[in-house]
Amino acid sequence: MTSTSTFLDNIYSVDGGEGMRQYYDDWADSYDSDLRENDYRTPARCAAALAAHIGDLSAPILDFACGTGISGEALHVAGLTTIDGTDISQGMLDRARAKGVYRELWRGSPDAPLNAAGKGYAGIAAVGAIGAGAAPAENIDGAIDSLSPGGVFVVSLNDHTLEDPQFEERLTRAIADGRVDKLLAEDGPHLPAIGLGARVWAVRRR
Numbered sequence: 001m002t003s004t005s006t007f008l009d010n011i012y013s014v015d016g017g018e019g020m021r022q023y024y025d026d027w028a029d030s031y032d033s034d035l036r037e038n039d040y041r042t043p044a045r046c047a048a049a050l051a052a053h054i055g056d057l058s059a060p061i062l063d064f065a066c067g068t069g070i071s072g073e074a075l076h077v078a079g080l081t082t083i084d085g086t087d088i089s090q091g092m093l094d095r096a097r098a099k100g101v102y103r104e105l106w107r108g109s110p111d112a113p114l115n116a117a118g119k120g121y122a123g124i125a126a127v128g129a130i131g132a133g134a135a136p137a138e139n140i141d142g143a144i145d146s147l148s149p150g151g152v153f154v155v156s157l158n159d160h161t162l163e164d165p166q167f168e169e170r171l172t173r174a175i176a177d178g179r180v181d182k183l184l185a186e187d188g189p190h191l192p193a194i195g196l197g198a199r200v201w202a203v204r205r206r
């Protein structure tokens, strides 16, 4: 099993809040090489799902919990051209800015769920961004409520996250309530070098 990174080995037990922000600030320097060494597949999977369902590739989208911008680069490669990003870690955001694929980047709070209503997003991607070792479950509803009508939300839930039903329940409840329509729920590789998979969901806001 690859993973020579203590950051990667320990992240799934880090709790939210200020400790999470500090953890990613400390990881920012080595995050890209750690993830690439472990064959991080989820960004390309999520980007392909968003590009397939959004319709207009130039419409504004948000890369929620964008980290160092690996996810933004994948969205850019998939053809999306107007990409904003947000994250709680300034260290991660500084590296994301250096990737040169974002229109706007801003720092969020670990204590408040995403609220970007009124910004006109036609798509929101949460790539490795919600679940164990990342942002809490209420950001699923925050992302759905932040979309323009007809907008597409793509989110990956890794194997650790799927063990806790509260994350997927947020999606199934939004479908049952008629707030979104389901487009996709597909299992596949997340970090195959450490044997981890992820389910990629896509839903469209009504």
Ligand SMILES: C[S@@+](CC[C@H](N)C(=O)[O-])C[C@H]1O[C@@H](n2cnc3c(N)ncnc32)[C@H](O)[C@@H]1O
Pocket (backbone or CB within 6 Å): 020, 021, 024, 043, 064, 065, 066, 067, 068, 069, 070, 071, 086, 087, 088, 089, 092, 108, 109, 110, 111, 126, 127, 128, 129, 133, 134, 135, 136
């Ligand atoms: C595993 S990284 C994923 C980063 C990027 N999307 C990628 O695919 O490489 C998780 C990111 O979530 C961010 N994060 C954690 N809690 C958050 C929260 N409550 N709101 C926004 N971002 C958060 C972390 O700072 C970190 O950059």
